[in-house]
Amino acid sequence: MNEFRLDGKVALVSGAARGLGAATAATLAAGGAKVVIGDLLDDAGKATAASLGDALYVHLDVTKEADWEAAIAAAVKRFGGLDIEVNNAGVETTSLLENCTLEDFNFTMNVNVTGTFLGVKHAIRAMKPGGIAGRGGSIVNISSVAGLKGSLALGAYCASKGGARLLTKAAAVECGRLNYGIRVNSVHPGMVNTEMGAKVLTDFLKLGLVPDVATAEAAFEAAHLLGRGRPQDIANGVFYLASDAAKWITGTELVVDGGFAVA
Numbered sequence: 001m002n003e004f005r006l007d008g009k010v011a012l013v014s015g016a017a018r019g020l021g022a023a024t025a026a027t028l029a030a031g032g033a034k035v036v037i038g039d040l041l042d043d044a045g046k047a048t049a050a051s052l053g054d055a056l057y058v059h060l061d062v063t064k065e066a067d068w069e070a071a072i073a074a075a076v077k078r079f080g081g082l083d084i085e086v087n088n089a090g091v092e093t094t095s096l097l098e099n100c101t102l103e104d105f106n107f108t109m110n111v112n113v114t115g116t117f118l119g120v121k122h123a124i125r126a127m128k129p130g131g132i133a134g135r136g137g138s139i140v141n142i143s144s145v146a147g148l149k150g151s152l153a154l155g156a157y158c159a160s161k162g163g164a165r166l167l168t169k170a171a172a173v174e175c176g177r178l179n180y181g182i183r184v185n186s187v188h189p190g191m192v193n194t195e196m197g198a199k200v201l202t203d204f205l206k207l208g209l210v211p212d213v214a215t216a217e218a219a220f221e222a223a224h225l226l227g228r229g230r231p232q233d234i235a236n237g238v239f240y241l242a243s244d245a246a247k248w249i250t251g252t253e254l255v256v257d258g259g260f261a262v263a
């Protein structure tokens with residue numbers, strides 16, 4: 001089933017120094033893609049790229065338009081194209097809305113929505129016919145279950161992930177209507193144990209919403225019908241949407257959450 005392989009494709013994954021992005025980059029590379037890792041964390045990003053063999057690390061702050069232009073140009077220069085972009089970089093702030101500072105709200109929106117917008121914008125420019133890559137492609141935006149339903153103390157994060165979800169659909173419509181050969185989809189992870197996943201638990205404790213981290217962990221785990229998920233589970237979903245196996249899929253949302261959103 002060659003449609004489940006990525007040989008000959010070039011992928012750029014933002015926020016891939018660690019966590020879900022690193023797992024995604026490794027999975028895309030294992031499937032045959034040449035991978036470019038973009039992140040703010042230069043040392044960790046270089047180490048992740050080195051662990052993948054023939055992979056490239058670029059410093060990429062997703063909120064900076066010039067960084068996107070340079071990252072995509074570097075991918076095309078090094079590997080000859082851009083077929084897959086995973087807008088994975090994200091931040092999470094935990095606060096009751098009544099206490100959420102404007103600074104925290106804007107920070108969350110800036111990385112998760114503006115950063116995704118800039119990634120989508122420059123991927124479309126590069127991938128569309130006549131662009132510097134020019135052979136179409138697949139854009140996958142990492143939203144969240146928090147982009148599908150409300151959550152206690154995650155209002156800013158929910159707003160940002162809901163924004164990324166609808167941005168995805170608008171981009172899918174544009175790329176489809178304009179016959180660019182570019183598919184755009186979103187992935188909605190449930191709670192997975194990364195630095196961000198662990199931070200949510202300790203933040204709930206700091207806000208006095210749970211008596212201890214173990215209780216918070218048990219509650220989140222119980223909310224997922226299939227128990228605890230792994231970064232690999234999210235990476236597998238991204239891989240599918242990135243691959244030609246999903247070539248008739250655009251504008252959709254793939255919920256990879258062990259049944260959290262439906263329960």
Ligand SMILES: NC(=O)c1ccc[n+]([C@@H]2O[C@H](COP(=O)([O-])OP(=O)(O)OC[C@H]3O[C@@H](n4cnc5c(N)ncnc54)[C@H](O)[C@@H]3O)[C@@H](O)[C@H]2O)c1
Nearest residue numbers: 015019020061062088089090144189191192194195196197
């Ligand atoms: N872990 C979860 O439970 C979970 C659940 C749902 C959605 N998500 C989403 O998955 C994505 C990855 O999350 P994670 O759990 O791996 O988090 P993480 O904090 O472990 O990793 C996030 C990565 O993004 C990078 N990053 C942050 N701001 C950036 C910026 N401005 N420019 C470039 N890189 C930046 C960080 O340096 C880090 O390497 C995020 O979009 C997150 O919102 C995570």
